[in-house]
Amino acid sequence: MPLKVGILLICTEVSNTLSSAKFKHNHVMTNFPEIHPLNASPEIAAIYADIRAVSGLAMVNLIWRHFAALPDVLEWAWAGVRPVVASQQLVAARKRLIEAIELPALPPVTAQAWHAAGLEGPDLVALRAMMADYVRGNSTNIIVLTAQRLRLDGYAQPAPALSAAPIPAPLTQLAPLARIDTLEVKIASAIRALAARHEGAQGGIIPSLYLELARWPTLLANFPAWLGALYEPSAMKLARESTCRAAETEALALLPTLAQAPDNVDQMRPALERFTRLIIPDLTPVCVAVQQLLPAR
Numbered sequence: 001m002p003l004k005v006g007i008l009l010i011c012t013e014v015s016n017t018l019s020s021a022k023f024k025h026n027h028v029m030t031n032f033p034e035i036h037p038l039n040a041s042p043e044i045a046a047i048y049a050d051i052r053a054v055s056g057l058a059m060v061n062l063i064w065r066h067f068a069a070l071p072d073v074l075e076w077a078w079a080g081v082r083p084v085v086a087s088q089q090l091v092a093a094r095k096r097l098i099e100a101i102e103l104p105a106l107p108p109v110t111a112q113a114w115h116a117a118g119l120e121g122p123d124l125v126a127l128r129a130m131m132a133d134y135v136r137g138n139s140t141n142i143i144v145l146t147a148q149r150l151r152l153d154g155y156a157q158p159a160p161a162l163s164a165a166p167i168p169a170p171l172t173q174l175a176p177l178a179r180i181d182t183l184e185v186k187i188a189s190a191i192r193a194l195a196a197r198h199e200g201a202q203g204g205i206i207p208s209l210y211l212e213l214a215r216w217p218t219l220l221a222n223f224p225a226w227l228g229a230l231y232e233p234s235a236m237k238l239a240r241e242s243t244c245r246a247a248e249t250e251a252l253a254l255l256p257t258l259a260q261a262p263d264n265v266d267q268m269r270p271a272l273e274r275f276t277r278l279i280i281p282d283l284t285p286v287c288v289a290v291q292q293l294l295p296a297r
Contacts, residue, residue: 032205032271033069034062038176044068047078054086056168057137058129059177062208063145063275072262080151080258081144087162093250094139100246101285102238103292104229111295117218124295127216130174131291134209138284142243146276147251151258152269159257178214180206190220197231200278207283230289239285244277 035044037060047068048060067074084090114120119127180188191210195201213219229235 032066032203034065035068036065036176036179040068044074047074050082051078052173053168053170054082055137055140056171058133058171058174059137059208061137061141062205063141063271063280066271067268070264070267073264073268076259076262076265077148077268080256081148083162084144084147084254084256085140086164087254088165089160089162089254090140090143091165093143093254094136097139097143097243097246097250097284098135098288100242101288102242103285103289104232104235104239106227106229106289106293109226109293109295113222114295117222118216119219123216127219128294130212131287131294133171133174134212134287135284135291138280138287142247142276142280142284143250143254144256145272145280146244146247147254147256148258149272149276150248150251151255152261152265152272155252155255157252157255159255160253174212177208177211180211183214187214187217187220190217194220194223197236198279198282200274200282205274205279207279209283209287226293227286227289230285236282236285240278240281243281243284247276247281 037045037048040048048064051060051064052058064074064078067077114124180191183191191206191214194210194213195206198207201207210220213223224231230239
């Protein structure tokens with residue numbers, strides 16, 4: 001199948017699937033287990049450390065923590081995409097994807113507004129670094145996990161020849177994420193309200209980004225206004241679809257070589273579908289938008 005035709009067919013399929021009752025019925029996730037880094041076995045902790053090191057991230061994104069809760073899935077899934085994550089080709093693919101995201105015009109947030117929200121000095125430095133991490137992590141994951149999903153769907157194009165990217169500089173691991181049930185009721189409610197703005201966040205799924213904001217409760221209160229234009233359903237849909245299109249374009253050129261799948265591979269499919277079609281394509285534009293709103297250095 002020619003590449004451009006393949007992309008067109010996939011995008012059409014995604015659009016039709018997302019709008020169908022069948023997708024919503026079959027992929028609503030009412031139980032979403034994950035292995036928190038503090039609860040990880042030595043084997044899982046070692047894979048988490050490798051994900052952080054190869055990805056150049058200070059944290060492990062939610063989708064990988066979920067795969068860790070499924071026997072044998074995390075090791076298999078990560079081993080399959082690891083060469084892609086470590087490649088020079090992915091560096092360029094991430095840049096193209098971020099540039100392709102269609103964001104609405106957002107009103108600027110002044111340095112004074114950030115100051116009023118309690119973000120200045122070290123806190124602003126920490127937020128800036130965290131948002132760079134999330135943009136990198138989400139843009140990486142949407143590409144490589146879409147590629148993995150396409151492989152599982154039967155796309156058989158040969159894996160590309162990859163050239164290794166420079167090894168990312170080691171980063172200090174972020175403090176462990178807060179657990180939603182340990183937070184103050186007001187903060188937990190604000191986090192759940194932000195999560196509820198995303199179509200894919202059902203069955204108790206709380207995007208990690210919003211849990212991170214528990215460190216800065218004032219941001220939880222300001223995000224609905226600062227990102228209001230993006231949170232409008234039509235704008236979010238446009239941003240999501242543009243992210244999906246770009247991810248599928250890049251994924252078709254970066255299809256991984258997968259080992260024999262574990263017997264329980266179907267257990268990962270609902271999350272793989274929901275995260276690559278809804279959750280990560282929603283959160284990537286949010287992260288890019290927040291980066292754009294940060295005050296100049």
